[in-house]
Amino acid sequence: MIVYDNVHKRYDKNFEVVIRDLRLDANHIYAFLGENGAGKTTAIRMTLGLLKPSCGRILYDGIELNKNVLLKKKLGYVSDVPNLYESLTGFEQIQFISGLYGRVENEYIYELLDLFGIYEDKDQIIVKYSKGMKQKISIICALVHNPLILILDEPFTALDPGIIKKFKKYLNEFVKKEERLVLFSTHDLDAANTICTDAIIMRKGNIIQTFSELKGEQRQLEQLYFESIEQDVSKYDSAY
Numbered sequence: 001m002i003v004y005d006n007v008h009k010r011y012d013k014n015f016e017v018v019i020r021d022l023r024l025d026a027n028h029i030y031a032f033l034g035e036n037g038a039g040k041t042t043a044i045r046m047t048l049g050l051l052k053p054s055c056g057r058i059l060y061d062g063i064e065l066n067k068n069v070l071l072k073k074k075l076g077y078v079s080d081v082p083n084l085y086e087s088l089t090g091f092e093q094i095q096f097i098s099g100l101y102g103r104v105e106n107e108y109i110y111e112l113l114d115l116f117g118i119y120e121d122k123d124q125i126i127v128k129y130s131k132g133m134k135q136k137i138s139i140i141c142a143l144v145h146n147p148l149i150l151i152l153d154e155p156f157t158a159l160d161p162g163i164i165k166k167f168k169k170y171l172n173e174f175v176k177k178e179e180r181l182v183l184f185s186t187h188d189l190d191a192a193n194t195i196c197t198d199a200i201i202m203r204k205g206n207i208i209q210t211f212s213e214l215k216g217e218q219r220q221l222e223q224l225y226f227e228s229i230e231q232d233v234s235k236y237d238s239a240y
């Protein structure tokens, strides 16, 4: 379980990301949604400990990430910009990352390469890869150590629809297991609608709406998303 306790990140006097009170439970898939610049990446980087909040705490089962280094092993992270060693082959990159975790299980790596349709290209150097191929390698690198919590910043942007479908199925299976949780940011309302159980909508640094247990609701997330953004815009309009 992840709890945000009065978390603020102030970049300058004009902009602040604020997560006052939010709780993310195991066995759920959460999506951070919102317009460009709403604060999704900031929220994700704070959750990972890559960005220090100006104040407030983010607790994993009651413990701050920087208070227990072993907690970080539970996390798998896919950045919005792939950070790969371009002179390595895709396979070498994945082996390198899994080696850092002390866990090189080639059979599992082959399975993931196959799932993401990149097995045939695994021995090519990364510099020759397309954006989508790099994204697939980044995702596999985040999965090799069998994390409990997956945090993904815009994971679907460069992927083709066939792979998105398989990846969504993978995430659905992943999150059913004990203690698993997925949190991702996206602009892809369709992807969010089909897999997330809960959505958190941000605007200008604030959470303006959360939707729980989306599955089974008659209204689609897209409708809920635009309604809440429009309501919020009219709130701004009426202030002037």
Ligand SMILES: Nc1ncnc2c1ncn2[C@@H]1O[C@H](COP(=O)(O)OP(=O)(O)OP(=O)(O)O)[C@@H](O)[C@H]1O
Binding pocket: 011, 012, 015, 034, 035, 036, 037, 038, 039, 040, 041, 042, 043
């Ligand atoms: N290092 C930084 N210094 C100053 N301002 C920053 C910094 N990083 C982000 N910001 C500002 O914080 C705001 C939120 O940025 P963030 O990247 O979190 O948004 P986002 O919702 O992920 O956007 P997008 O959908 O475009 O990726 C933006 O106004 C951005 O300019």
